[in-house]
Amino acid sequence: ENIEFNVGIDKLSFFVPNYFVDMTDLALARAVDPAKFHIGIGQDEMAVNPATQDIITFATSAAAQILSDEDKKQVDMVIVATESSVDESKAAAVVVHGLLGIQPFARSIEMKEACYAATAGLVLARDYVTLHQEKKVLVIATDIAKYGLNSGGEPTQGAGAVALLVTANPSILKLNADNVALTQDIYDFWRPTGQAYPSVDGKFSNSVYINAFSQVWDEYCRRYDATFSEFSAIAFHTPYTKMGKKALLPKIESENETIQKHLMDQFEKGIVYNRRVGNLYTGSLYLSLISLLENSELLTAGDKIGLFSYGSGTVAEFFSAQLVPGYEKHLRKAEHEALLNQRVRLSIEAYEAMFESKIDLNHNDSFDDPTLYSISEIKENHRLYRTK
Numbered sequence: 124e125n126i127e128f129n130v131g132i133d134k135l136s137f138f139v140p141n142y143f144v145d146m147t148d149l150a151l152a153r154a155v156d157p158a159k160f161h162i163g164i165g166q167d168e169m170a171v172n173p174a175t176q177d178i179i180t181f182a183t184s185a186a187a188q189i190l191s192d193e194d195k196k197q198v199d200m201v202i203v204a205t206e207s208s209v210d211e212s213k214a215a216a217v218v219v220h221g222l223l224g225i226q227p228f229a230r231s232i233e234m235k236e237a238c239y240a241a242t243a244g245l246v247l248a249r250d251y252v253t254l255h256q257e258k259k260v261l262v263i264a265t266d267i268a269k270y271g272l273n274s275g276g277e278p279t280q281g282a283g284a285v286a287l288l289v290t291a292n293p294s295i296l297k298l299n300a301d302n303v304a305l306t307q308d309i310y311d312f313w314r315p316t317g318q319a320y321p322s323v324d325g326k327f328s329n330s331v332y333i334n335a336f337s338q339v340w341d342e343y344c345r346r347y348d349a350t351f352s353e354f355s356a357i358a359f360h361t362p363y364t365k366m367g368k369k370a371l372l373p374k375i376e377s378e379n380e381t382i383q384k385h386l387m388d389q390f391e392k393g394i395v396y397n398r399r400v401g402n403l404y405t406g407s408l409y410l411s412l413i414s415l416l417e418n419s420e421l422l423t424a425g426d427k428i429g430l431f432s433y434g435s436g437t438v439a440e441f442f443s444a445q446l447v448p449g450y451e452k453h454l455r456k457a458e459h460e461a462l463l464n465q466r467v468r469l470s471i472e473a474y475e476a477m478f479e480s481k482i483d484l485n486h487n488d489s490f491d492d493p494t495l496y497s498i499s500e501i502k503e504n505h506r507l508y509r510t511k
């Protein structure tokens with residue numbers, strides 16, 4: 124229980140595809156008041172990808188931004204968390220490992236439990252590096268959140284990846300070993316094998332999420348005698364940005380006004396990027412963490428940050444991390460803002476056409492996509508990728 128270690132996130136970055144839908148455009152096309160999407164749901168833009176980009180190209184693009192040649196020699200394990208698999212057998216991590224040029228004597232695996240799996244990956248990475256301090260582990264969360272055109276979940280779609288490099292003596296966040304996990308066998312959102320889009324009980328999923336946060340927070344307080352006052356901020360899994368707020372507000376009702384205001388102000392900093400991307404499933408919590416670190420002006424070294432991870436089905440986890448002195452020098456705010464600002468705004472017609480377009484694995488074909496990593500060719504049922 125009391126092993127002293129200093130392991131955590133040394134580098135972190137995200138990638139989103141180069142197209143988005145403006146939520147006012149979507150609201151007008153669906154005959155909905157735009158205020159419902161911007162205020163009621165809390166989304167301004169939604170990331171969309173063409174069929175030539177997938178979870179592998181997102182994952183590789185996110186990780187390529189942070190890995191040095193030295194890192195590629197030291198990464199010993201590649202963990203890809205996703206619920207948008209492109210293969211039932213071969214792990215996406217194997218392809219990502221190859222595209223990134225990571226040294227061959229590494230382990231590569233894919234992990235699944237809805238939006239929660241990257242947190243399991245992070246815990247595995249933390250514990251592994253604690254045992255093998257000279258090794259590095261690459262954890263990537265990558266997904267495409269698609270509910271279907273005109274579906275109830277449509278305004279909560281998104282696409283992209285987050286990459287985290289876990290090392291000893293990290294430059295950004297030290298991970299504490301205080302995780303409280305909760306597993307409950309519940310059908311709130313699920314996608315049976317072969318089904319293109321998830322089945323979801325939207326309203327029910329909201330209440331299961333809220334209740335899961337309440338349970339893991341209460342258990343955390345019981346185990347560690349914790350209070351909200353010791354947290355400088357809490358980052359949430361963000362299926363849409365209103366969700367975390369709906370879970371946090373009732374729990375801080377009894378706190379004094381200063382703590383309430385502080386946590387809600389920080390919450391807003393943690394959703395700046397998510398408002399412009401939508402749901403990243405496994406990556407959503409970690410996109411929110413990046414948003415918080417890159418947009419909050421109130422954080423300082425030593426601050427404790429809470430993280431709430433949630434995956435339908437369901438598994439939830441609350442844990443914390445400590446900001447390392449000098450962490451701000453290792454962030455990539457300018458690059459991330461440029462990535463978001465340089466995207467192409469799609470008309471609703473173009474979005475609908477992109478949404479429906481698919482790659483046919485049974486038909487040999489080649490593709491031309493200008494982005495750094497993309498699918499170049501389908502050949503004898505193989506997906507082949509291009510690095511520009």
Ligand code: HMG
Pocket residue numbers: 156158159162163164206237238239275276277278279311312323324325326328329332360361362363365366402404433434435436
């Ligand atoms: P809906 O029926 O479209 O929306 O479903 P609604 O009627 O509940 O309205 C949403 C909010 O907008 C409400 O506010 C309205 O009052 C407000 P709230 O009561 O929530 O505070 N509203 C307005 N506000 C301002 N001006 C207006 C206006 N009109 C209404 N004019 C829902 C919304 C999120 C349920 C739907 O989009 C959905 O099913 N999404 C997918 C499921 C989801 O994201 N669930 C979240 C929890 S589960 C989870 O996080 C796991 C997940 O990431 C998957 C995984 O783990 O793999 C999803």
